[in-house]
Amino acid sequence: MRTYxxxxxxxxxxxxxxxxxxxxxxxxxxxxxITAQAQICYDDTYLYLRLEAVEPNIRMEETDPMSEPCLxxxxxxxxxxxxxxxxxNIEMNPKKLLFLGFGSSTKNLIRLMPxxxxxxxxxxxxxxxxxxxxxxxxxxxxxxxxxxxxxRSGAVMYxxxxxxxxxxVKRHYLVWNPVNYETASFHRPQDFGKLIFE
Numbered sequence: 001m002r003t004y005x006x007x008x009x010x011x012x013x014x015x016x017x018x019x020x021x022x023x024x025x026x027x028x029x030x031x032x033x034i035t036a037q038a039q040i041c042y043d044d045t046y047l048y049l050r051l052e053a054v055e056p057n058i059r060m061e062e063t064d065p066m067s068e069p070c071l072x073x074x075x076x077x078x079x080x081x082x083x084x085x086x087x088x089n090i091e092m093n094p095k096k097l098l099f100l101g102f103g104s105s106t107k108n109l110i111r112l113m114p115x116x117x118x119x120x121x122x123x124x125x126x127x128x129x130x131x132x133x134x135x136x137x138x139x140x141x142x143x144x145x146x147x148x149x150x151x152r153s154g155a156v157m158y159x160x161x162x163x164x165x166x167x168x169v170k171r172h173y174l175v176w177n178p179v180n181y182e183t184a185s186f187h188r189p190q191d192f193g194k195l196i197f198e
Contacts, residue, residue, distance in 0.1 A: 006047075034054065034174065046139065068091075072165060077159075
């Protein structure tokens with residue numbers, strides 16, 4: 001199991017000072033010319049995320065609110081804040097089409113439709129060789145589903161970060177923590193890595 005320490009910040013994150021979480025394990029497909037990474041930090045209010053992909057052929061065709069961003073170039077973060085196996089999955093394409101889910105597996109996953117489009121306050125920027133997605137998750141939102149979650153130094157949550165694209169020029173699946181499954185599936189909370197709050 002891979003581990004990552006979530007750095008605490010006092011102001012807006014300076015991403016040059018936040019450690020990189022490499023999304024570097026290729027699974028279920030042949031080699032690709034795509035790389036990805038994540039960075040995570042927090043303050044007393046938010047969990048901040050920055051995900052970046054180096055990707056030569058970006059697909060961003062899905063725009064319908066009920067469509068699936070994983071068909072496009074997609075960056076994803078799944079996490080379970082406590083020992084419970086319930087988890088959130090946050091998936092977004094370069095047009096900020098969001099799939100926000102909650103459950104313990106694909107069989108009981110519920111798609112959440114936030115009434116406030118500023119809930120995550122997502123931003124996308126394009127680089128010379130790819131794209132960057134950043135957003136924040138309010139701890140108040142997390143506690144609506146996990147009232148037992150306690151934010152403190154040394155607290156542990158479990159998570160995985162992914163880069164995928166089911167209908168991109170080269171279908172691909174990159175993960176941070178390896179997934180112990182024979183076919184493509186990110187919905188494996190038992191295969192999440194460990195995040196430790198600084």
